Amino acid sequence: MIAKVIVDVPAKQTDRAFDYLVPESLEDVIKPGVRVIVPFGPRKIQGFVVGFSDRSEFTGLKEIIEPMDLTPVLNEELLGLGDWLTEQTLSYKISAFQVMLPAALKAKYEKKIMLRKSIDLLPEELQFLFEKNDTIIWNEAGGHLAQLQKEATKGNVEVLYEVKERVKKKKLKHISVKVSKEELITHREQLAANAEKQKVLIDFFIENPKSIEQRELLSILDVPATTIKSLVKKGLLLEEDLEVYRDPYEDRVFEKTQPLTLTLEQEKAISPILATLEENKQKVFLLYGVTGSGKTEIYLQSIQRAIEMGKEAIVLVPEISLTPQMVKRFKGRFGNEVAVLHSGLSSGEKYDEWRKIERKEVKVVVGARSAIFAPFENLGIIIIDEEHETSYKQEDNPRYHARDVAIERANFHQCPVILGSATPSLETFARAQKGVYEQLNLPKRMNNQALPSVEIIDMREELREGNRSMFSRALIEGLKDRLEKKQQIVLFLNKRGHSSFVMCRDCGYVDNCPNCDISLTYHRFSQQMKCHYCGYESYVPSKCPECNGEHIRYFGTGTQKVEEELGKVLPEARVIRMDVDTTSRKGAHEKLLNDFQDGKADILLGTQMIAKGLDFPNITLVGVLSADTMLHLPDFRSSEKTFQLLTQVSGRAGRHELPGEVIIQTYTPEHYSVELAATQNFDHFFEREMMIRRAHQYPPYYYIALITVSHENVAYVASTTDKITKFVQSKLSKEASVLGPVASPISRIKNRYRYQCLIKYKREPDLNGTLKTILEHYQQETVSKGLQISIDVNPYILM
DNA sequence: AGCACGCCGACT
DNA sequence: GTCGGCGTGCTC
Numbered sequence: 001m002i003a004k005v006i007v008d009v010p011a012k013q014t015d016r017a018f019d020y021l022v023p024e025s026l027e028d029v030i031k032p033g034v035r036v037i038v039p040f041g042p043r044k045i046q047g048f049v050v051g052f053s054d055r056s057e058f059t060g061l062k063e064i065i066e067p068m069d070l071t072p073v074l075n076e077e078l079l080g081l082g083d084w085l086t087e088q089t090l091s092y093k094i095s096a097f098q099v100m101l102p103a104a105l106k107a108k109y110e111k112k113i114m115l116r117k118s119i120d121l122l123p124e125e126l127q128f129l130f131e132k133n134d135t136i137i138w139n140e141a142g143g144h145l146a147q148l149q150k151e152a153t154k155g156n157v158e159v160l161y162e163v164k165e166r167v168k169k170k171k172l173k174h175i176s177v178k179v180s181k182e183e184l185i186t187h188r189e190q191l192a193a194n195a196e197k198q199k200v201l202i203d204f205f206i207e208n209p210k211s212i213e214q215r216e217l218l219s220i221l222d223v224p225a226t227t228i229k230s231l232v233k234k235g236l237l238l239e240e241d242l243e244v245y246r247d248p249y250e251d252r253v254f255e256k257t258q259p260l261t262l263t264l265e266q267e268k269a270i271s272p273i274l275a276t277l278e279e280n281k282q283k284v285f286l287l288y289g290v291t292g293s294g295k296t297e298i299y300l301q302s303i304q305r306a307i308e309m310g311k312e313a314i315v316l317v318p319e320i321s322l323t324p325q326m327v328k329r330f331k332g333r334f335g336n337e338v339a340v341l342h343s344g345l346s347s348g349e350k351y352d353e354w355r356k357i358e359r360k361e362v363k364v365v366v367g368a369r370s371a372i373f374a375p376f377e378n379l380g381i382i383i384i385d386e387e388h389e390t391s392y393k394q395e396d397n398p399r400y401h402a403r404d405v406a407i408e409r410a411n412f413h414q415c416p417v418i419l420g421s422a423t424p425s426l427e428t429f430a431r432a433q434k435g436v437y438e439q440l441n442l443p444k445r446m447n448n449q450a451l452p453s454v455e456i457i458d459m460r461e462e463l464r465e466g467n468r469s470m471f472s473r474a475l476i477e478g479l480k481d482r483l484e485k486k487q488q489i490v491l492f493l494n495k496r497g498h499s500s501f502v503m504c505r506d507c508g509y510v511d512n513c514p515n516c517d518i519s520l521t522y523h524r525f526s527q528q529m530k531c532h533y534c535g536y537e538s539y540v541p542s543k544c545p546e547c548n549g550e551h552i553r554y555f556g557t558g559t560q561k562v563e564e565e566l567g568k569v570l571p572e573a574r575v576i577r578m579d580v581d582t583t584s585r586k587g588a589h590e591k592l593l594n595d596f597q598d599g600k601a602d603i604l605l606g607t608q609m610i611a612k613g614l615d616f617p618n619i620t621l622v623g624v625l626s627a628d629t630m631l632h633l634p635d636f637r638s639s640e641k642t643f644q645l646l647t648q649v650s651g652r653a654g655r656h657e658l659p660g661e662v663i664i665q666t667y668t669p670e671h672y673s674v675e676l677a678a679t680q681n682f683d684h685f686f687e688r689e690m691m692i693r694r695a696h697q698y699p700p701y702y703y704i705a706l707i708t709v710s711h712e713n714v715a716y717v718a719s720t721t722d723k724i725t726k727f728v729q730s731k732l733s734k735e736a737s738v739l740g741p742v743a744s745p746i747s748r749i750k751n752r753y754r755y756q757c758l759i760k761y762k763r764e765p766d767l768n769g770t771l772k773t774i775l776e777h778y779q780q781e782t783v784s785k786g787l788q789i790s791i792d793v794n795p796y797i798l799m
Numbered sequence: 800a801g802c803a804c805g806c807c808g809a810c811t
Numbered sequence: 812g813t814c815g816g817c818g819t820g821c822t823c
Contacts, residue, residue, distance in 0.1 A: 002823095004823095005823080007822085007823090008800090009800050009801080009822085010800070011800055011801095013800095013820090013821080013822085014800080014821095014822070017823090018822075018823040019823045020823060021823095038823085039822095039823090040801095040822055040823080041801075041802060041803085041821075041822040042801085042802065042803080042822090043801070043802080043822090045800095045801095056823075057823095058823050059823095060823080061823055062823065146814095146815095780819095783800095783819090784818070784819080800822105801821105801822095802820105802821090802822090803819105803820095803821090803822105804818105804819085804820090804821100805817105805818090805819085806816100806817100806818090806819105807815105807816085807817105808814105808815095808816080809813105809814090809815095809816100810812105810813080810814075810815100811812095811813080811814095
């Protein structure tokens, strides 16, 4: 039998199946989707079995060394999905497989040198290396590598390549009963009168025939471990090492919740979903409902139905660690039928959650983007909450969008997909308008709470009237008022595209990264200037390096700066600051939120991360310090993102009895995305934005694809990009427009110059073929000259 | 990606 | 004459 194996070498030349003989002894274990260790040249590497054949065009096939799994880690569906991903994103097969699995399953390689013959045969200066051990790891050899290689050709030492598992399954000793209850009873009667401890033990197992961890058993019964051993020896009990899971939510109690009675509107929205579920059909729904309109309850009850039908559910939420409240709701309803996957978990914890899914111990998975690959085999429903979130698009290879994967998987399982949002992406909303997706509306907040009143403050006006602070007079008034009333405030700082940089006031010099075409970001925490892209660090200049002027200072508003200013204006206010610095520690995020909920602070000050999921009754004022900082980014989606963010932040206020107020500070109050966010008028925004997208040939009217070329040599990059652009132009139809070559918005990263070519198209059946041709054509130059070509067929970030 | 093989410059 | 530079091509 010959196995087709995709090897763990992410390169164009090895992006195909290699043939290996399956040793007879392994024939039962080697199945498609099993990871194996195979010889590859002089090394051993990991690979995925994807199929079988009885013949091969190669002679002298090597044998598979050993399997790494006893059951496949990828089932038929996921193997097929891997092919689809490869095709869609133009990535390597191996990368597609690896992205579907927890990182813990990725192989680690170790290179070692082993002594083969007597140590005396080695030159004296090498002997010390092997004095303690006859095997050393490659790096320990230090400066003796060349000599050792010579020894290797003589056969005195051998170079070993090993594939190592990244995770150890956590195993603990468990004890269970091996015989029937009757036998236990008979045996107990035969015991000597003084065998007290054994009797205690047998009594316990007569009562509790379930398997139990030895440690726990010992703590309950006060019998020595030797007693257990002796009963094991007699064949009454069974001792085995069972896998235990690291449960990140182990010591937490989730209050059990019951399904709520749905409102009339919720009823109306859920019934088409349930119908589709029961008919076993693939269908995509847009659940379009303002914040607080009860989308989650619809998710929960749809899942409930899927579970009742014996099926499973995937729920995607944007970066879940940020919404402990969401986890609480799912765990509360479905208890330990829920697995949670998010970036805050260690790789071991992620692996354990994944194992629960694989072993069918859970029915629901709640997780971030990659949870879309959960290895369920009987999927009943897929839910993507906050559908418009850009984090659903992976920004490195394979550059997939979770929404596309969801629809593809739903197609396989013939099940519904629910895209939920208060501010859908234009793509999704346009599809719903066209009837490609079915739109379900939840137009009202639960209990008919009024939407918060929104006031837009023109900061230019403030400046004109002599207010130079970062807080408008209206906001200060609002803050003072809430402090007096003992109500809570959320202050939101839109930080994207708004890093703190250092500039000289005399000559205008900006402290830039020497390797990248971007200004350095000021980090007060470490008193350093850091580059976002390459990690370059330097100290804050005290004098201008250009003109020697002393008036060099940092610009831009960081959360720390706001906190400081706040302290000056309102010294009595208690502030909790949430940003990367204060939430990097594990669990810090949740703790800060809990403190705020418990009323330990009056003001919650933060960035993006506080925009979502906050639902505290006492918040009555939301202040947006600078609404338009990302409006001017070179990105056609910037208006959409601004609108979404402002709408979302506004939704944090007045979600319960107390009425809410929102104050938005901006320098461009007339911009439609600011204006319309203030009135929460998505439909109007949609119309406006669609006109602009149509005029500029952007999605959803056109598809786009972005080719980015990078190299250390500018001229080389420019000319290569030019050739590529011309080639693309020649291959596509008249309706497509190919823009470029132009320098990328960030024209240099890590000393590599970047040029790009943007393709806008409506229907180009052979686009992927053309793009593949480019990758193949430049393959040699990629290897020999260090050229890099990256292609993103549906980019979310155009930089 | 690694690694070996192979063909040209500066050294014992 | 040899050590070692890294260009080229292969890995079932």
